[in-house]
Amino acid sequence: MILAVVKKTTISSSALSISVMWLLLQSLFVVMLSGSSSKNILVAKAMTMTTPSSLKIRVCTGSGCLGKCRGGFNPLTSLEKLLISDDNDNDIIIDNAKDTTIEFEETFCMNQCKRGPNVRIINADNGNVITFDESIMNEVESTRKNFQRIINEDRVTGLSGIVNGIRDGTVVGVEKGQVDILNDIMPTI
Incomplete structure (x- = not known):
């Protein structure tokens, strides 16, 4: 099961060119892996998707x-x-x-x-x-x-x-x- 928590983002008029892909890439993904006797949760760090200066x-x-x-x-x-x-x-x-x-x-x-x-x-x-x-x-x-x-x-x-x-x-x-x-x-x- 994959759950995605999307960070709430305010987009100004100058940033309207941000694509949906960028918004998804800024999301925090939580992946639940089920094992035979226990459940492990792997939390991936959210990546900064802005282009480095x-x-x-x-x-x-x-x-x-x-x-x-x-x-x-x-x-x-x-x-x-x-x-x-x-x-x-x-x-x-x-x-x-x-x-x-x-x-x-x-x-x-x-x-x-x-x-x-x-x-x-x-x-x-x-x-x-x-x-x-x-x-x-x-x-x-x-x-x-x-x-x-x-x-x-x-x-x-x-x-x-x-x-x-x-x-x-x-x-x-x-x-x-x-x-x-x-x-x-x-x-x-």
Whole structure:
């Protein structure tokens, strides 16, 4: 049995363009699962469905990760080039997406070197890591809260599409806790 509790929302005249989908996504869903002898209740946190005003893309550039890349490929510079060039092409980005800024951040290790290079997408407004459903992220990536094996331009192109989808509201992720509790090794300044 699935019960949905829809948050009461006041829509001003300037916000009339909010679709029914957004209202449903802002709902709190309670799913009741019945077991053989007991009933378990799983409560999913309501997600903030507004487009973040800024995203942080954290890329591992440690030697264990970059050593898997061939031909001088660097996922950080490739992502920067692709996403920055997208900002200058008005045909690619929907107008409201330009309001979302992207900050690129380098880390030396995400403690997942066997699956590197790794990339995290972070809501810079509140510091939460963003993960996605199984159509975008596999189970291991979702559990470890990062994209893995970003070893070529095809993977970078896919990631830039996801980031642009977040920016224009066509891709919705789930915020899975604060990034600062993870064991990423950040450069010291």
